[in-house]
Amino acid sequence: MVQSRPVVGFERLADALLDPAGSLDFSVRGSRDRDGKHWLDLSLAGTLTVQCQRCLEALDWALRVDNRLLLVREGRELPEEELQEDGWDCLPVGPRLDLLELIEDEALLALPFAPRHEACCAPSTSDGGGTTSPFAGLAQLRKPEGRG
Numbered sequence: 001m002v003q004s005r006p007v008v009g010f011e012r013l014a015d016a017l018l019d020p021a022g023s024l025d026f027s028v029r030g031s032r033d034r035d036g037k038h039w040l041d042l043s044l045a046g047t048l049t050v051q052c053q054r055c056l057e058a059l060d061w062a063l064r065v066d067n068r069l070l071l072v073r074e075g076r077e078l079p080e081e082e083l084q085e086d087g088w089d090c091l092p093v094g095p096r097l098d099l100l101e102l103i104e105d106e107a108l109l110a111l112p113f114a115p116r117h118e119a120c121c122a123p124s125t126s127d128g129g130g131t132t133s134p135f136a137g138l139a140q141l142r143k144p145e146g147r148g
Ligand SMILES: [Zn+2]
Pocket: 052, 053, 054, 055, 056, 057, 116, 117, 120, 121, 122
């Protein structure tokens, strides 16, 4: 079952966004396999408003997370071969699992480090998609203005 919750309801996530508009859809499904392992299948979807690192304007970013977590008891040592397995993460759980906190953690982890508009209309100085350095911007500032 997919649930929905306003982004403002996730305090840490809201803080990380330019604008905590919209809502987050999520579903959590727990299951137990033949070996008695507990799994949590987690799906998140939503449109988050992040800040374009280029023009600093709002950017609608589509969040999509599908994650499978192996639940392990907090404090329990995992056998090495389990830690080496790829394809899922282990989630240590205490006596109580806060699902909303987990959802929020997953969303925060998924946030892009330096989001940019696909076709950003920021006034760009020189680059054609190459590397930009902060010094290039400084050089631009230092150019004498066309006076007279
Ligand atoms: Zn932009």
